[in-house]
Amino acid sequence: MVQFYIQDTDFSFRAKTITAKWLRIVAREENFKLGAISVIFCSDDYILSTNIQYLNHHYFTDIITFDYCSGKLLSGDLFISVDSVKDNSVVFKTTFKDELNRVIVHGLLHLVGYDDHTDEEKTVMRSKEDYYLSKLDSLR
Secondary structure (H helix, E strand, C coil), rough: CCEEEECCCCCCCCHHHHHHHHHHHHHHHHCEEEEEEEEEEEEEHHHHHHHHHHHHCCCCCCCCCEEEEEECCEEEEEHHHHHHHHHHHHCCCHHHHHHHHHHHHHHHHHHCCCCCCCHHHHHHHHHHHHHHHHHHHHCC
C-alpha cells in the first residue's frame, strides 16, 4: 500500500491513485511486491532536519529513502523535498511534475537495490528511471 503525506509545506499531491498503480508496476517488473510505502512530501528545512537527525548528513537533498524491506517485499519511507524538486526542475530544464515523478521512482529503485554512487550506477539508475517514466506516461 502506498500512502502519501505532507510535512511542513503547502504542497498538494493529486496523482495518488495513478502513482500508487505505477509503483506497483515498477515493483512487479523488478520482481518485488509492494509493501508499505510512505511518500512524504516536505520542505527543504524538513528534509535537512531529517538528514541531520537520522543520517548525520548536514546538507540539502531532494530525497531520502529509508529502507524497511524484507526479502522481496518493498517497504520504506520516501522523504521528498518539493523545494529541491522545484529547483532541480529548473536546473535540468524539465517540468516540476516530471522531476517529481523521477524522484519518486528513484526512491523506489533504491528500495529495489539500485544505487547511484558511481558513474556506472548512476547510468543504470537513470536508465531505469527513464524506462519507468515511460511506463507512467502509458498509464495516463
